[in-house]
Amino acid sequence: MNSFPYFILLLFCLFNYNLIAQINWTTDGDAYYKYGDNQLATYTLPNHDANVVITKAQLTPKRETEPLQVAHFSFSEDQQKVLLFTNTKRVWRLNTKGDYWVYNFETNTLRQIGTSLKPSSLMFAKFSPDGKYIAYVSENNLYFEDEVDGNMKALTTNGSVSLINATFDWAYEEEFACRDGFRWSPDSQSIAYWQIDASGIKKFHMINNTDAIYSELIPLEYPKVGETPSACRVGVVKLSDAKTNWIDIPGDPSQHYLVRMEYIPNTNDLLIQQLNRKQNNSKLYKVDLEKDRIEVIYEESDDAWVDVFQVGNPYAIDYTNDFCFLNGNKSILWTSEKDGWRHLYKVSLNGKPEVLITKGAFDVIDLKHVNTKKGYVYYLASPDNATQKYLYRTKLNGKGKNELISPEVLKGTHNYSFSSNGNYAEHSFSNHYTPYSKEFVSIPDHKALTEEESIINKLSEIEEEPKTEFFKVKIDDDVELDGWMIKPTNFDPQKKYPVVFYVYSEPAGTTVNDRYKVGRNFFYTGDMANDGYIRMSLDNRGTPAPKGREWRKSIYRKIGIINIEDQAKAAKEIVKWDFVDADRIAVWGHSGGGSATLNLLFRYPEIYNTGISLAAVVNQLTYDNIYQERYMGLPQENMEDFVAGSPITYAKNLQGNLLYIHGTGDDNVHYQNAEMLVNELIKHNKQFHFMPYPNRSHGIREGEGTYLHLSTMYTNFLKLHCPPGGRVKSNDNTP
Numbered sequence: 001m002n003s004f005p006y007f008i009l010l011l012f013c014l015f016n017y018n019l020i021a022q023i024n025w026t027t028d029g030d031a032y033y034k035y036g037d038n039q040l041a042t043y044t045l046p047n048h049d050a051n052v053v054i055t056k057a058q059l060t061p062k063r064e065t066e067p068l069q070v071a072h073f074s075f076s077e078d079q080q081k082v083l084l085f086t087n088t089k090r091v092w093r094l095n096t097k098g099d100y101w102v103y104n105f106e107t108n109t110l111r112q113i114g115t116s117l118k119p120s121s122l123m124f125a126k127f128s129p130d131g132k133y134i135a136y137v138s139e140n141n142l143y144f145e146d147e148v149d150g151n152m153k154a155l156t157t158n159g160s161v162s163l164i165n166a167t168f169d170w171a172y173e174e175e176f177a178c179r180d181g182f183r184w185s186p187d188s189q190s191i192a193y194w195q196i197d198a199s200g201i202k203k204f205h206m207i208n209n210t211d212a213i214y215s216e217l218i219p220l221e222y223p224k225v226g227e228t229p230s231a232c233r234v235g236v237v238k239l240s241d242a243k244t245n246w247i248d249i250p251g252d253p254s255q256h257y258l259v260r261m262e263y264i265p266n267t268n269d270l271l272i273q274q275l276n277r278k279q280n281n282s283k284l285y286k287v288d289l290e291k292d293r294i295e296v297i298y299e300e301s302d303d304a305w306v307d308v309f310q311v312g313n314p315y316a317i318d319y320t321n322d323f324c325f326l327n328g329n330k331s332i333l334w335t336s337e338k339d340g341w342r343h344l345y346k347v348s349l350n351g352k353p354e355v356l357i358t359k360g361a362f363d364v365i366d367l368k369h370v371n372t373k374k375g376y377v378y379y380l381a382s383p384d385n386a387t388q389k390y391l392y393r394t395k396l397n398g399k400g401k402n403e404l405i406s407p408e409v410l411k412g413t414h415n416y417s418f419s420s421n422g423n424y425a426e427h428s429f430s431n432h433y434t435p436y437s438k439e440f441v442s443i444p445d446h447k448a449l450t451e452e453e454s455i456i457n458k459l460s461e462i463e464e465e466p467k468t469e470f471f472k473v474k475i476d477d478d479v480e481l482d483g484w485m486i487k488p489t490n491f492d493p494q495k496k497y498p499v500v501f502y503v504y505s506e507p508a509g510t511t512v513n514d515r516y517k518v519g520r521n522f523f524y525t526g527d528m529a530n531d532g533y534i535r536m537s538l539d540n541r542g543t544p545a546p547k548g549r550e551w552r553k554s555i556y557r558k559i560g561i562i563n564i565e566d567q568a569k570a571a572k573e574i575v576k577w578d579f580v581d582a583d584r585i586a587v588w589g590h591s592g593g594g595s596a597t598l599n600l601l602f603r604y605p606e607i608y609n610t611g612i613s614l615a616a617v618v619n620q621l622t623y624d625n626i627y628q629e630r631y632m633g634l635p636q637e638n639m640e641d642f643v644a645g646s647p648i649t650y651a652k653n654l655q656g657n658l659l660y661i662h663g664t665g666d667d668n669v670h671y672q673n674a675e676m677l678v679n680e681l682i683k684h685n686k687q688f689h690f691m692p693y694p695n696r697s698h699g700i701r702e703g704e705g706t707y708l709h710l711s712t713m714y715t716n717f718l719k720l721h722c723p724p725g726g727r728v729k730s731n732d733n734t735p
Helices: 006-017 170-176 549-553 562-574 592-603 625-632 635-645 647-653 672-683 706-721
Strands: 023-025 031-036 039-044 049-054 070-075 081-091 094-104 109-112 122-127 133-138 141-146 152-154 163-165 182-184 190-197 203-208 216-221 231-238 244-246 256-263 269-276 281-288 293-301 324-326 331-336 343-348 364-371 376-381 390-395 413-418 424-431 434-442 468-476 479-486 495-502 534-539 580-590 610-614 657-663 689-693
Touching: 023 070, 023 413, 031 070, 081 122, 094 133, 133 182, 141 190, 170 256, 170 625, 182 256, 190 256, 231 256, 231 269, 293 343, 324 364, 331 364, 343 364, 364 413, 376 413, 390 413, 468 562, 479 562, 495 562, 534 562, 562 592, 580 592, 580 706, 592 610, 592 647, 592 657, 610 706, 625 635, 647 672, 657 672, 657 706, 672 689, 689 706
Parallel strands: 495 534, 495 580, 580 610, 610 657, 657 689
Antiparallel strands: 023 031, 031 039, 039 049, 070 081, 081 094, 094 109, 094 122, 122 133, 133 141, 141 152, 163 190, 182 190, 190 231, 203 216, 231 244, 256 269, 269 281, 281 293, 324 331, 331 343, 364 376, 376 390, 413 424, 424 434, 468 479, 479 534
């Protein structure tokens, strides 16, 4: 629930982080590495001059006939060695487990690492700063091996299902995007790592009834809301003796979270960010390992929750969310909403006053690059349109203006990958009528490096006829929601059409974004517009739109309340439009959107007569503690809020047509939600349609024929209960 619709996340990840799209900038920043056609090449800017550095033959292991199928690659600091990630397997969200090979450019050799361990069991392999060693995780233990002779040594040996070294449990990964759980020391002699003790976490059992004659229980350490979290601590282990020194961080380790940790460059000191259990207090600790001294150097609280700012895309497999160091490592870049907007601050590690870097009534959406030599920070923001993203820059000293870098002619959503020296960037752009396009540009003038790749130059060729309309709906004196709408292909203003609302509505994601195919319906077979549907989506208060702290955090302790009221109030205004058929209003959503669908259908039957809900949290008490407690508090203290926001509370009010869908192997939103809802509906003699998918996970995508079956059922149900097509408006005098 960090349940932003999983199928959308998958497509997002594939577009942004598949191997063909992955580039690694060279150290000097004037070229980049890219893998394709079973070889690795460099491309030197500005003309993208190609040079193959690892050929297909060199990627073919001895006694093999085919080259490695590389899923991801990463370099040593001197870029003389590269790690190649192959044979990957999924762990929770992403394929973070597999085999690793190292290619040495100096010796032109290819060898596999960790060969004595189970195949496809290695995670997060990375070189030491000096390039002499490689560390990795396997089956919850931390290892390192000598890059030259291949000798391997275990740094931990007690790893198990519930004692997790150097990586994380389900909840940490899902809700904090924590995966890679260890950091090399700058001198390459030690490694700092997280250890999660989940032994006190109750096991939730999923059941596999289909792969054998007897059922199989699948245990999962899953901390439900209100349950004590896994205990977490950080230790530093020396390569020389494999002994771990545990850091004595103040506070009960089972009532706090350790969400970020990094060595301060060129020192043996650590920075560790700690959140309390309610996540409304954040402390930044500086740890002097030599003197065994720990001190709080920064602290922040919020009446709702403190966001852990996630730079870049937390769904990248190499995502670490590390600190950004400034001023010769004497300060860091920090984000805070303390003045009502998400802004960048320079926070001293030595007690000096903090400096506000970005100023104004707007949110910093994402940090993209810091150029310390020229004194600029580059970030995404959109002060005038919350559905879009643009690149800005300002001075690091806090004395500059917010300067727009993205071309004003390109209205929509921009993203950037900066070169090491900040002189170039890979720029991607799209909007609702322009397909995703990429170019390499110079910075800060934002000029395409070649005429052929210029997005502006080829706009006339790639732009499509706009089909998506963006609009605003005012629901209260000071509350206005953004929305998008796609009308029927042959729209006739003299007719009334059915509306299909797509909802998410929770703090983990927005749906109203000016990007390509934002209005796509993933499960409808055919074309909804051609068939005569209006489809829409709205972002309510509580979604993470760049509209300020008050917008985002107004949902605190009100999930299932304020988001549902906002959606319903907007729908009440929309059904007044003269081309909307108020008798044919449908709503659908997945995960958090599935929960919203149920709440809307149960609580506002006068508006919505048809709902399709996938993988919904029916009872908020069934979801994990990190997510639910962050946004709702502790059920021991305010149980009434959990009850009031849960769809199951209102199931007895069902009047319309409900199709409920859930995978029995869902490790995120457990299938128990489905059975709870089914029981409640039976209790009140409410008739509905229900489709469980055996052993499918939260994305409901595994298994032969699953997508076709689901989309066929979705489409047939919608057409039956909310028929498509325009209907002639009734004469005002007609009874």
